[in-house]
Amino acid sequence: MLGKWLGKKSAPENDETFTAAEREQLQQFRIPGYEGPLPAAWFSRQGQQARLSLPFSAGPQVLEKLQQDAQLGHYQWQLDCQVEKLPNSQPELPLIYGNVIVISSGKGGVGKSSVAVQLAVALAENGASVGLLDADIYGPSLPTMLGGADEKQQINDQNKMQPHLRHGVYVSSLGFLADSKDAAIWRGPMASAALQQLFRDTAWPRLDYLIVDLPPGTGDIQLTIAQKLPVTGAVVVTTPQNVALADAEKGIAMFRKVGIPLTGLIENMSHYHCPACGHEEAIFGQHGGRKTAESHQVPLLAQLPLASPIRQALDQGQPLLTAEPQHPLNAAIREMATAVAAQLYQQAKKPV
Numbered sequence: 001m002l003g004k005w006l007g008k009k010s011a012p013e014n015d016e017t018f019t020a021a022e023r024e025q026l027q028q029f030r031i032p033g034y035e036g037p038l039p040a041a042w043f044s045r046q047g048q049q050a051r052l053s054l055p056f057s058a059g060p061q062v063l064e065k066l067q068q069d070a071q072l073g074h075y076q077w078q079l080d081c082q083v084e085k086l087p088n089s090q091p092e093l094p095l096i097y098g099n100v101i102v103i104s105s106g107k108g109g110v111g112k113s114s115v116a117v118q119l120a121v122a123l124a125e126n127g128a129s130v131g132l133l134d135a136d137i138y139g140p141s142l143p144t145m146l147g148g149a150d151e152k153q154q155i156n157d158q159n160k161m162q163p164h165l166r167h168g169v170y171v172s173s174l175g176f177l178a179d180s181k182d183a184a185i186w187r188g189p190m191a192s193a194a195l196q197q198l199f200r201d202t203a204w205p206r207l208d209y210l211i212v213d214l215p216p217g218t219g220d221i222q223l224t225i226a227q228k229l230p231v232t233g234a235v236v237v238t239t240p241q242n243v244a245l246a247d248a249e250k251g252i253a254m255f256r257k258v259g260i261p262l263t264g265l266i267e268n269m270s271h272y273h274c275p276a277c278g279h280e281e282a283i284f285g286q287h288g289g290r291k292t293a294e295s296h297q298v299p300l301l302a303q304l305p306l307a308s309p310i311r312q313a314l315d316q317g318q319p320l321l322t323a324e325p326q327h328p329l330n331a332a333i334r335e336m337a338t339a340v341a342a343q344l345y346q347q348a349k350k351p352v
């Protein structure tokens with residue numbers, strides 16, 4: 001329904017307009033990852049029912065400010081997300097892969113796989129159809145973080161691999177197929193070929209988003225993989241230390257060199273969150289990710305805390321979002337998912 005009238009200047013028939021004061025207030029409304037006000041056509045109302053219709057995935061949390069607003073809070077707000085398929089680097093491929101987001105990092109251990117997993121689960125929680133491709137062929141960790149590592153790989157009648165449905169996400173990983181010790185000795189061309197096969201020979205359902213967890217680093221392998229996949233946007237994950245930021249800069253440069261759109265930077269382990277007292281401390285230094293993002297003109301999409309409940313949940317194959325949906329640490333993860341989806345959309349729609 002949304003697609004039919006998004007581009008039009010006026011709202012559909014039967015819709016009543018907001019008052020001038022309300023429209024002005026809507027202009028002040030912001031959501032994470034979307035720069036500036038939202039187009040007026042995304043808001044509609046009928047009587048006391050008001051609706052925010054978005055062409056990308058977002059969580060119901062985005063409605064909170066509208067619900068609490070002195071002028072707009074008397075409406076009963078609803079959120080409607082119809083994820084639009086955005087252009088990618090390989091327009092000839094079928095549409096089923098949805099919007100492909102590659103998650104990369106300049107160096108290992110910064111939490112790239114954790115971010116990929118939590119992003120995928122948060123987007124699925126918001127109702128999107130989400131796939132997760134474990135391209136980290138040298139250390140496929142998704143079966144550990146999402147559980148089900150012992151489940152047998154099913155092959156369908158068309159000889160395609162059935163993705164594992166874990167926590168609402170369709171997952172395909174070599175970790176379900178091969179012993180990770182075997183994968184670790186693969187060299188460039190073999191690794192890239194195996195990955196492409198994994199991508200093409202998985203029986204993906206129709207997806208809104210496909211999250212790809214790339215191997216760490218900025219070498220030929222990462223570049224080949226990124227160039228062979230239909231990429232909509234790339235996200236670089238870093239930690240705030242200078243050594244990690246220097247590697248993140250290499251990642252930014254790599255994507256820019258080959259013309260892959262950079263959706264933004266995610267700073268993981270941004271500050272330490274003490275589970276006992278709630279105290280927060282910037283043990284790896286402050287504002288590192290923000291400064292790097294600003295100096296390279298890349299959006300800073302999220303700053304996730306270093307917190308033991310996040311690690312414990314992932315170690316048990318149960319991301320915090322599904323293990324403990326009410327946990328306060330999930331707020332930052334949900335906000336990250338909205339920010340990634342919103343910025344991906346906004347960049348794709350920017351006039352060139």
Ligand SMILES: Nc1ncnc2c1ncn2[C@@H]1O[C@H](COP(=O)(O)OP(=O)(O)OP(=O)(O)O)[C@@H](O)[C@H]1O
Binds near residue numbers: 308
């Ligand atoms: N925000 C966080 N808070 C606490 N622990 C975290 C956080 N992010 C990641 N971790 C933990 O850090 C470890 C490394 O994370 P992860 O495997 O995601 O890193 P990576 O960058 O993908 O590494 P590699 O590319 O080498 O596989 C894991 O044990 C993970 O649970």
